[in-house]
Amino acid sequence: MKYVRNAWYVAAWSQDLPEDKPVAVSILGEPIVLWRSAQAVVALEDRCVHRLAPLSLGRCEKKNLRCMYHGFLYDSTGQVIEIPGQPAIPPKARARKYPAVERHSWIWVWMGDPAYADESLIPPAVGFDEPDWILGNGYLDYAAEAELINDNLLDFSHLSYVHANSFGAPPAFADERPKLTVLPRGVRFERWLVGTHGPVGSRTEQVVDGWSAYDFLIPGVLLMWSGSFPSGTAQQCGFERPDYSRAIAGVTFTSQAVTPTADRAARYFFSWGPHRSHGDEKLRDVLMGVAAMAFAEDKTMIEAQQRIIDRTPEVRILPTGHDRGVMIFSQLVAKRVREEQSRATPT
Numbered sequence: 001m002k003y004v005r006n007a008w009y010v011a012a013w014s015q016d017l018p019e020d021k022p023v024a025v026s027i028l029g030e031p032i033v034l035w036r037s038a039q040a041v042v043a044l045e046d047r048c049v050h051r052l053a054p055l056s057l058g059r060c061e062k063k064n065l066r067c068m069y070h071g072f073l074y075d076s077t078g079q080v081i082e083i084p085g086q087p088a089i090p091p092k093a094r095a096r097k098y099p100a101v102e103r104h105s106w107i108w109v110w111m112g113d114p115a116y117a118d119e120s121l122i123p124p125a126v127g128f129d130e131p132d133w134i135l136g137n138g139y140l141d142y143a144a145e146a147e148l149i150n151d152n153l154l155d156f157s158h159l160s161y162v163h164a165n166s167f168g169a170p171p172a173f174a175d176e177r178p179k180l181t182v183l184p185r186g187v188r189f190e191r192w193l194v195g196t197h198g199p200v201g202s203r204t205e206q207v208v209d210g211w212s213a214y215d216f217l218i219p220g221v222l223l224m225w226s227g228s229f230p231s232g233t234a235q236q237c238g239f240e241r242p243d244y245s246r247a248i249a250g251v252t253f254t255s256q257a258v259t260p261t262a263d264r265a266a267r268y269f270f271s272w273g274p275h276r277s278h279g280d281e282k283l284r285d286v287l288m289g290v291a292a293m294a295f296a297e298d299k300t301m302i303e304a305q306q307r308i309i310d311r312t313p314e315v316r317i318l319p320t321g322h323d324r325g326v327m328i329f330s331q332l333v334a335k336r337v338r339e340e341q342s343r344a345t346p347t
Helices: 146-153 156-160 172-174 283-309 320-343
Strands: 008-013 021-026 030-037 040-045 059-061 065-068 080-082 098-105 106-110 136-142 179-183 185-197 208-217 219-231 249-262 265-274
Touching: 008 021, 008 030, 008 249, 030 106, 040 065, 040 098, 040 106, 106 179, 146 249, 146 265, 146 283, 179 249, 185 320, 208 249, 219 265, 265 283
Parallel strands: none
Antiparallel strands: 008 106, 021 030, 021 249, 030 040, 059 065, 098 106, 136 265, 179 185, 185 208, 208 219, 219 249, 249 265
């Protein structure tokens, strides 16, 4: 599979990177070590320049990282600054450094040309430091291509079938197509569900109009808002985006990110929870329990799909109307991959 490189990939949750210990991750098949140098997060190639030992088995020493095989000491730029028993340090004694940023409770790593590492391209997720939201979080490792997980998140018609036991979306959900808007780096999905009793975890006695909208952005980040509104709100809004101050229940936010870790392997990060005005820690825990069930259902289906694909000599699919978002996003990715390849090709 071909993925965009000039993009910010989620490497880890901030809370999973200790102050004094390096952590190994993999993105696009490249081994990376994350560690904290003073207040900054550093991402280096997870290979010592000496004998290729993993730096993730190293030791943090103030602002530096020491390889615990033969003692090479690296600074936050990736430069070796100490070689035991050898005063002279070759200029080429340097590990590749990746641009890394800690934001929205995630650690983001830029996998492409550092010259294009624009922090304004980091998707505007919601982190645990946002006082208005009460969020839970987790991640799953998939034995499947990240592209298949992206496809799943770009077509919610599967909710009526894969998640019949968790989210409980009725068959009618799959009959309705959301409004799609093409964004510079992704696709926006917007949907009204008229005459419901609210989303799972926030069911109401009264009939409401449910609204949900999400952006799915390169390289594979979903940002979704939901809410329940008084019956008739959808029509009053002309079936466009509502004013969230009018919501009566069920206002939640979820961030999800898909990171290719290797060939046919990916890590799926997620958070979910209510707005403080519409829920508490108890509701957050209910939502996370539902999420654990639902995302396990996705994992079972997608990993099985990958096994079938691997056994299929000529892979062909039969697109439907619900695949429009998948196709738009795939075209956006393909366009950027071509642009990256053309920049890398000597003229």
